[in-house]
Amino acid sequence: MEVRTKSVPGKGPGVLSGLDEVTQLLEGTSNSVWSIPEGSVFLPYEPVMIIEGQYRDFSPLETPLLGLLCQASGISTKARVVKEAAKDNPVFHFGSRRMHPSIAPMIGRSAYIGGCAGVAVSKTAKQLGLKPVGTIPHALILILEDSTTATGMFEKIFSDEVNTVALVDTFGDEKFEALENADLIEGLNAVRLDTPSSRRGDMKEIAREVRWELDLHGFSDVDIFISGGLDEESIPALNEVADAYGVGTAISNAPVVDFSLDIVEIEGEPVSKRGKKSGAKQLYLCGNCGERLVRTFGETALKCPSCDERAEPIMEKIIENGDVLKEPQTAKKIRDYSISQPFIAEHRA
Numbered sequence: 001m002e003v004r005t006k007s008v009p010g011k012g013p014g015v016l017s018g019l020d021e022v023t024q025l026l027e028g029t030s031n032s033v034w035s036i037p038e039g040s041v042f043l044p045y046e047p048v049m050i051i052e053g054q055y056r057d058f059s060p061l062e063t064p065l066l067g068l069l070c071q072a073s074g075i076s077t078k079a080r081v082v083k084e085a086a087k088d089n090p091v092f093h094f095g096s097r098r099m100h101p102s103i104a105p106m107i108g109r110s111a112y113i114g115g116c117a118g119v120a121v122s123k124t125a126k127q128l129g130l131k132p133v134g135t136i137p138h139a140l141i142l143i144l145e146d147s148t149t150a151t152g153m154f155e156k157i158f159s160d161e162v163n164t165v166a167l168v169d170t171f172g173d174e175k176f177e178a179l180e181n182a183d184l185i186e187g188l189n190a191v192r193l194d195t196p197s198s199r200r201g202d203m204k205e206i207a208r209e210v211r212w213e214l215d216l217h218g219f220s221d222v223d224i225f226i227s228g229g230l231d232e233e234s235i236p237a238l239n240e241v242a243d244a245y246g247v248g249t250a251i252s253n254a255p256v257v258d259f260s261l262d263i264v265e266i267e268g269e270p271v272s273k274r275g276k277k278s279g280a281k282q283l284y285l286c287g288n289c290g291e292r293l294v295r296t297f298g299e300t301a302l303k304c305p306s307c308d309e310r311a312e313p314i315m316e317k318i319i320e321n322g323d324v325l326k327e328p329q330t331a332k333k334i335r336d337y338s339i340s341q342p343f344i345a346e347h348r349a
């Protein structure tokens with residue numbers, strides 16, 4: 001059986017994730033699995049996974065397998081789309097409170113693999129081997145009655161562990177609260193603008209004004225962190241003034257990747273339903289020119305038709321008759337690999 005999709009939300013490439021749980025699902029079964037590595041960028045119609053085995057044994061796992069891949073990959077894909085929109089500015093995943101807690105670790109892991117620079121939920125961060133990243137909540141300022149008192153206390157307790165970011169829109173104007181915090185907090189790293197949409201007007205102009213005043217008063221090293229309902233549509237306009245983003249719902253509620261799982265070969269004979277190409281296939285990638293090729297399954301290199309260099313097979317065997325062949329990689333390694341790949345839809349398989 002082959003896993004692939006006809007389209008990716010956002011109409012660009014996708015980022016595969018969820019392979020950790022797929023491996024757990026299929027470990028100890030009678031199946032063998034080949035997959036592109038977790039964190040791989042893929043295009044529509046490219047095979048991402050092949051499962052070989054007795055269909056009778058595999059069929060109960062078909063639905064959970066797709067559920068594990070489709071949602072996680074949808075989140076990783078969206079995280080990459082948002083990261084691309086943010087260019088070099090880091091994007092932090094703040095979206096767990098919009099989703100059921102039982103899937104928060106999956107969402108955070110997928111967002112991180114897709115390219116988020118950090119996650120806010122402490123349990124998720126622990127599972128990923130990261131330090132959780134967050135900023136001061138409005139609640140702390142409301143309880144302590146002003147922004148600089150809250151920032152000062154945060155600085156005192158947490159400055160060894162995490163950058164101090166002042167939240168500057170709780171009671172007063174962003175510009176004046178930003179200056180007060182910059183004045184009073186010695187190690188201030190950034191100010192966070194989380195202005196409610198009812199007060200926003202033009203977020204870019206608010207941020208520009210804050211930047212101008214901070215620079216004018218000698219605080220050009222204080223960054224601007226923007227959050228609140230951001231996505232890949234709203235972020236590009238803010239890149240001129242923002243240094244980092246907190247993104248929530250847009251990533252955690254990402255549309256799923258519509259992977260399908262179909263029989264393509266029975267006892268070595270190519271066979272598939274209408275609308276699917278039969279036969280086991282491999283994805284080859286040319287290391288020289290980036291050409292992507294879908295060809296009959298094989299585990300050795302091909303000659304790239306575009307540049308004559310070697311095109312390497314990308315799908316690798318990860319499970320053999322239920323035995324897991326690869327040690328799980330750290331989330332950081334998977335993320336490094338994921339974001340090292342170009343995210344362009346130029347080459348259609």
Ligand SMILES: [Zn+2]
Nearest residue numbers: 286289304307
């Ligand atoms: Zn090539």
